[in-house]
Amino acid sequence: MSNMALRNAALDILTRVGDGGGYSHLLINQAIEKRGLSNRDTSLLTEIVYGTIQRKHTLDFYITPFVQKKSKLKPWVLWLLYMSVYQMVYLERVPDHAVINEAVEISKKRGHKGIVSMVNGILRNVQRKGLPSLDSIEDPVERLAVETSHPLWLVKRWIDMYGVDETKSMCHQNLQRPTMSVRINPMKATRERVIDRLQQDGFDCEPSLLSPQGILIFKGNIVNHALFQQGFVTIQDESSMLVGEMMDLKADMKVLDACSAPGGKATHIAEKLNDTGEVFAYDLHEKKVKLVRDKAEQLGLENITAKQADGRNLPSMHEENTFDRILLDAPCSGLGVVRGKPDIKYSKTTDDILALSNIQGELLDAVSSLLKENGKLVYSTCTVDHEENEKRIQQFLEDHPEYEVDQAFFDELPEEARDLPGITEWGLQLFPQDFDTDGFFLTRLKKA
C-alpha cells in the first residue's frame, strides 16, 4: 500500500470514529482484513490511528493557536490536522516534510483549494514556530488532563477517588501500548515448553507474575505463530487471567459464567477444571455467544455449554443453589482498557457509569440465589471506578447478609499483588501502572 493510501485509510477510520461510526480497534481490523495489509502497513496504520486518538486532547491543544474558527472545520480536516501533528511530534521515523506533503495531497483529493492552502499553512506554521508549551496551563489538574489527553471530569473524578499520585501514574500509563500476554492451555503444553519454543522462534517473552499460565510477549507476532493457531495459547490480559486463578476451582465443579463473551475467562475456567465438571456460559448477545463456542472449540474444551441469555433472567433457567462457583465479569464502563481502546476515555460519561452500576447490581442480585451454600462468587470489571467496583460490592453485601467478602481471597493473591495500593476491604483494584496490565477490579464473595 502506498504511503498516501495508508494515510487516507487512517483518516477514514479516524473520521468514522469521530462521528461515532465505530470503534477504532474494530475498524482497524476490518481495514486490515479488507485490504490484506502487510505487517509493516498494519503496524503503521495502527500506530497512526491509535496514537492520534490516544493523544487527541493534547493534539488539540497543540493545533489550537494555529487554527482560526476551529469549530467550523469539517471533521475530516480536523482529524487530518491531528493525525499529521501526531506524526510530526511522536513518530520520529517520519520526516515532517513528508507528513505535510501527504496531508496536502490528501486535502487536494478531498477538498477545495482553500482547504488545501489552509492545511498547508497550519502545518508549516506548526513546523516553523513550534508547539505551544504545556507549561502555559496553570491549573495542575487541567495540565495533567491535557498532557495525558484525558477528559478533565475523569481526571478530577479519579483524583477524588484515588488521590493525585495514583491518578497521575494511571493517566501516564494509559498512554503506553499494552504489553501482549497469552495464556497457555495446560491441557496441551507446559508454560516452560511454550516459552522455549517461542524463544527459539525469536520471540522476546517471559513468565507472568500474576498467573502460572501467563506469558508476556515483548517482541514477536503470536497471531501468526503455530502455537496460537493450534490452540496451545490464547491471547488474554494478565489481569483477566487473575480471575481464573482466584476462583478456587476444583475438578468436577459446576460453574456459572453469567456474562461470558468472548469466552476468555470461561475457557480459562474450563481449562482449570481440566475438562471435568461443567461451565455454563451465557451472554446477552447471541452473536457473541458464538465467539465463546469458537474459542472453546479452538482450545479443544468440551466442558463448556454456551447459550444466549440475559443474566438477569438466569434464576428462571436454573434452580436455586445450583453452582459451586459463579463468575460475574460484568459489563462495565471499560475505563481500565483505554490503552488498547482509547476511544473509550472520550465517550463515557458519569451517566454511563451510574447506568452500568445499576445493571451490575441487577446482575449480582439475580445470580446470587444460584450459588450453593459455601459456594464462591467472583465479581470483576475492567474499569477503574468506585461506583462500579467497591461501592457496588458494598451495596450488594448490605442487601445480601448471606454473603461476605471471602478473606482467603487476599491471602491467595500472588505474592507480588498482596500489598498493592488498590487493595481495600472490598477487593483488589489493579491500576494499569501496578503490573502494566489493564485497570481491573476483582473480588471474591462467599455465601454462608
Ligand SMILES: C[S@@+](CC[C@H](N)C(=O)[O-])C[C@H]1O[C@@H](n2cnc3c(N)ncnc32)[C@H](O)[C@@H]1O
Ligand atoms: C466484560 S465482558 C465479558 C468478558 C468475558 N467474561 C471474557 O472474559 O471474555 C461483559 C459481557 O457481558 C455481556 N452482557 C451485557 N449485559 C448482559 C446481560 N444483561 N446479561 C448477560 N450478559 C450481558 C456483554 O455482551 C459482554 O460480552
